[in-house]
Amino acid sequence: MVEQAERLRRTPLSRERILRAAVALADGAGIESLSMRNLAQDLGVVPMALYKHVANKDELLDGMIDVVVGEIDPLVPDVGWKQAIRQRILSARQVLRRHPWAPLAIESRTMATPAVLAYLDSMIGTLRAGGLSVDLTHHVMHAMGSRILGFSQELFDTDRRAGRSGPTEPGPPAPLPPEVAARFPHVAEIATAASHDDASVVGQGCDDQFEFEFALDLLLDGIERLREQGWTSSR
Incomplete structure (x- = not known):
């Protein structure tokens, strides 16, 4: 050694x-x-x-x-646009979980780096090649936000919102004080909910990976419907 x-x-x-x-x-x-x-x-x-x-x-x-x-897997060739986008986003998420400081670093830059620009360019190209119009692709990129790079700002992710960049172990959500829970009962109900499948939950409380894939699939399914409808914005 x-x-x-x-x-x-x-x-x-x-x-x-x-x-x-x-x-x-x-x-x-x-x-x-x-x-x-x-x-x-x-x-x-x-x-x-x-x-x-x-x-x-x-x-x-x-x-x-x-x-x-550069560690993110390249786009998979010869598959549909939705599968290709999904697989690459999930690869990006795996990479960022290995480097938990990276999302905050990416967000802190005033201009995207060359590798980030190349990544985004290839993802946009995949959407366009999949039949999405420029108009729809523009709005899709806004809707995806940072999720296109494999991370998102979670509402209840207190560690990340506080700026702590180190890896954290999943644990039970901290209970709201009784007076706060009584004043905001719906927030208290959602904040303590954990109704995922046993196969998906990696710890008590919300499973970040489950939540990420759930939202990603909602977006991709909705984008596919809009593409099939030939959707355009009203602008």
Whole structure:
């Protein structure tokens, strides 16, 4: 192990090596732990050595996002557009679950990275090749939102809304205080509901994967109906 670590330290520094080390650092300790100093320490170099390959932390984050997006499976050829889109979105979700910091990083960028743009372009191309008009495809992309990249902002996902990017184990939802539950009974009822199939639930409370696929299938089925109807917006 010591010899392997020493061999890695002697490996010439490159942009790819820096980006993959940054991804590993964020995976292990969260995106908040990422700094040029910490990254340089992991790589066994001085911080200034990193700047020969990445101009600043923003460029580092962009590159990390592209590394992650590059792990998503390519589109499956010779299948219907709906199956191809569904499979790739679920592949994206698997990738982002391996890198729980990535959704917040993607959302934080003011401009999409090249890999994200290429991903979106290929998905739009699949929708168009499947017979969706430009008008319908435009609205579909709005409806999909971040779900097209494999993640969504969940209403009851308090960890993510609080900005915590590390992996979390599924657990029972925290009960609402009695006075709050009494004032908002319908919210209390939904927040504590867990009526999924046993085969789908990975823990107590809501199964994030089940909820994601449920909403994805609703969208895809609705999009298919609109495509068959030749739907156009009223604009």
